[in-house]
Amino acid sequence: MDFIYLKDIVHGRSGDKGNVSNLCVYPNKDEDYLFLKKYLTAERVKNHFKDIVKGEVIRYEVDSLKGLNFVMKEALGGGATFSLRLDSLGKSMFSALLRMKVKKQDYQLYKGETNEK
Numbered sequence: 001m002d003f004i005y006l007k008d009i010v011h012g013r014s015g016d017k018g019n020v021s022n023l024c025v026y027p028n029k030d031e032d033y034l035f036l037k038k039y040l041t042a043e044r045v046k047n048h049f050k051d052i053v054k055g056e057v058i059r060y061e062v063d064s065l066k067g068l069n070f071v072m073k074e075a076l077g078g079g080a081t082f083s084l085r086l087d088s089l090g091k092s093m094f095s096a097l098l099r100m101k102v103k104k105q106d107y108q109l110y111k112g113e114t115n116e117k
Contacts (some may be wrong), residue, residue: 004107007098010036012067014094021053021075021093025068033066035110039102045070048100049093070097 009032012025025040027033042059049057055074062069075093 003101003104005098006100006102012094016076019074019076021072023070023094023097027066030066036068037061039106040068
């Protein structure tokens with residue numbers, strides 16, 4: 001397998017209000033925070049949700065908590081009471097984010113690891 005899932009290196013919280021989904025990502029290990037800041041960009045998250053999120057994705061860095069907060073606008077099909085989606089709540093969006101694939105080589109290079117172990 002040439003990738004790991006984001007769920008292997010992070011945990012987090014999520015929420016929603018109206019048509020906005022809010023995803024907070026925290027590394028399982030503090031030393032992975034700098035990797036996440038570099039790798040998990042707003043553009044990468046927007047691309048991961050390209051078929052679902054119709055609006056802007058904004059990333060906020062919370063260095064004191066070693067967290068990244070993503071606010072995704074026009075993300076819930078109009079909101080829980082308007083959407084025709086089966087489950088459009090923020091918690092479902094976070095589960096989908098955890099399935100993002102991270103190239104193992106990118107992660108290993110950042111960590112200073114090689115395949116020669």
